[in-house]
Amino acid sequence: MFVQPDGTLGEEAVAQLPETWNTIFVGDQHIIPDSVYEVQSDCSAIFPGLVSQSIPVSTKVWADVTEDGEIDFSDVLLIIDGTDGNFRDGATLQSLDLFPCIPDRVINEDDISVVKDAMIFYPFPVEHPVSYIFLLRTGPVF
Numbered sequence: 001m002f003v004q005p006d007g008t009l010g011e012e013a014v015a016q017l018p019e020t021w022n023t024i025f026v027g028d029q030h031i032i033p034d035s036v037y038e039v040q041s042d043c044s045a046i047f048p049g050l051v052s053q054s055i056p057v058s059t060k061v062w063a064d065v066t067e068d069g070e071i072d073f074s075d076v077l078l079i080i081d082g083t084d085g086n087f088r089d090g091a092t093l094q095s096l097d098l099f100p101c102i103p104d105r106v107i108n109e110d111d112i113s114v115v116k117d118a119m120i121f122y123p124f125p126v127e128h129p130v131s132y133i134f135l136l137r138t139g140p141v142f
């Protein structure tokens with residue numbers, strides 16, 4: 001699958017100059033939490049035949065926004081603070097945006113509900129939950 005300009009994944013490759021891609025946050029229902037993906041940059045549209053080596057990228061554990069190995073009230077508090085734009089302890093808009101499947105770049109009660117549900121072991125209400133969005137710096141990787 002290929003990263004699309006809006007950060008979702010698609011079947012068609014999209015070629016843009018590195019400065020156009022800049023940094024892109026990838027979020028899609030096909031990205032599964034607590035998994036490892038191989039990511040590579042295909043520059044062949046600009047430099048024929050140039051494809052980077054793949055690098056492993058890990059997604060985080062579902063709903064553990066504090067990344068302490070526990071899904072608890074501290075995760076809920078971090079998201080509540082994020083609803084006011086207060087991103088503390090390394091949290092970012094992307095790390096707290098757990099819902100919907102294609103992230104909406106909004107931190108609100110829906111994101112809080114997802115963590116509360118995960119605390120009591122409710123499965124996420126979609127077949128393929130969105131994972132934490134991972135950061136992909138595009139451009140040649142040598």
Ligand SMILES: [Ca+2]
Binds near residue numbers: 111
């Ligand atoms: Ca959201």
